[in-house]
Amino acid sequence: MRENRLRTLFAQKKLALSGWVSMGNSLLAEVVANGGYDAVTVDLQHGLFSVESAIPMLQAISTTDAVPLVRCSENSLGEINKLLDAGAYGVICPLINTADDAERFVRACHYSPRGGRSYGPARGFMYGGPDYFTHANRTILTLAMIETNEGYANAEAILQVPDLDGIFIGPSDLAIEMGLAPDAYETRELNDAIRTLVALAQKHGKYVGIFAGTMDMAQRMKEFGMDLVVPGTDIQQIKAEGARRIAALR
Structure with missing residues (x-):
């Protein structure tokens, strides 16, 4: 079976970086996957597209060395089965x-x-x-x-759930639950919680990843000992680079 390079990187204690595609376009997915990421995540939770649109995106990612990941829209055996059948090599639930x-999530991802x-x-x-x-x-994953x-x-x-490989931290929603703004990435309360989750994952020999809303946060998450960091979505990166170029020319 084809190697899951993320598992190899994790075993080597090397940071993995994932792109994040929230627009339902296979060409965009291919462009992101050719950017040098170790993986690319197709986001069905907040991406405005369905499983049918995710399939050509996974096909496009598969033409590159990036590992095709998905974030499913919900903890649903039916949807998770379809995404795995479509070639996803890891699921963020x-x-x-x-x-x-x-x-329930682990069972949906594993054969009997x-x-x-x-x-x-x-x-x-x-x-x-x-031999899949x-x-x-x-x-x-x-x-x-x-x-x-x-x-x-x-x-x-x-x-401690058997065969769960790890956790992925959603910092914006966690911040909201803590009574903070969704982009309160610099607050001590949120960062203390993130450190606690990293320590728990390491204690149990599990992987830990996170979405980083800013580059400052991404650098800090690397220092925290994350195994996987997502340094922004496709939309965020397009907007940021466009704004940078416009500002330079103004």
Whole structure:
């Protein structure tokens, strides 16, 4: 089966960087994936597109060395199965608040006997290789999003769910839950919570990733010991670079 390079980077204790595509366009996904990222995440939670649009985006990412990841719209076996069948090599699942939520997510990503993923002809077999079924359970990456007060309080129990690979921190929603602004990336309260989550993940030998809303935050998250950092979305980067060029020419 095709290697999941994120697992290799994590094992080597090297920081992985993921692009983030929230516009439902396969050419844009291909452009982002050619930018040098270790992975590219197709965002179905806040991206304004469906599974049908995600499939050509995953195909476009697969023409590059970037690992194709998805953020599903919800903890749904049906949607997660389709995205894995489409060739996603890892799933970030939003709003995991309890160990039971995490267990349901893990089961959706694994074939029996560990899980309840259904078997059928799919693009994942073409991308992963003829021995996909044999190795998929050990290759597909599962990251549970911690982004609520409840999820934060239950983080240690979530991290102890067998075969969950790690957590992915949603800092904006976590900040909102803490009574802060969604872009309060510099506040001590939020950063203390992030440090706690990193320490818990490392304690249990699990991976930890985060979305970074600014470059200052991305650098700080690297210093915190993150395994995976997303340095902004496609929309944010297009707007920022456009503003930079306009300002330079004005």
